[in-house]
Amino acid sequence: MTNGNLTLDELYAAANEMCRKHWGVDYTGTIRLTNAKWKVRDAAFVATVDSDRLREIRMSRVVNAKLTRDEVLANLLHELVHWRLCTLGLPFDDGSPEFVRECLRVGAPFSGTRKAQIAAKLYGGVAK
Template sequence: MNGNLTLDELYAAANEMCRKWWETEYTGTIRLTSVNWHRREACFAHSTNGFSVQEIRMSRKVNARFTREHVLGNLLHELVHWRLFTQGIPHTDADPEFVRECIRVGAPFSLSKKAQRAAELYGGVTQ
């Protein structure tokens, strides 16, 4: 397992993915925590009354359980949330716009039942 990427590596990967898929730089923040999440692999958090907070949160302990490729897939998934949010487009795992953008860029889907149903319904994808 080699999923313990540094913040510098995560930012570099985020900017590379953003340039590739959306021709822009990543303008949010990335936070690495020490929390040992059991039900999530990463998340995108944002303010509800503006754009002041745009943050991808990942756990060092969770990332350590996965391969580099898996962690980068999680990062791409969260970047899809970020990109759609910044464009004012619905961006939850259950939104058809989110599903279609994940398919377009090759981002993995969350394993939650809601996300899996949306992937099947809007994209014909099951995992």
């Protein structure tokens, strides 16, 4: 049964709860729900590197509707790892050792991309 249709309020509440639990801070970015029909992505983190003007997690209502609540929350946690490392000025790419280590520490899933899977194996000793 799929019930991943979380509202924006539910996503923000979950983001704040996860951020407080893992990093002791509130989530200060934005979350945008789109109607995108992504086929190879579940969610995305978008940021401006030269300023803190944009720190946004994008999720698709269409994709979320096909997932369970737990899967949507796992995707959110993965994107929150990107956000947290970005706010600290650390490498936040799926292929960076810092990202892999933080995902392992907080229990966030890895992306299914080849790059992410290689990094997970190389830096964390795990593969999907």
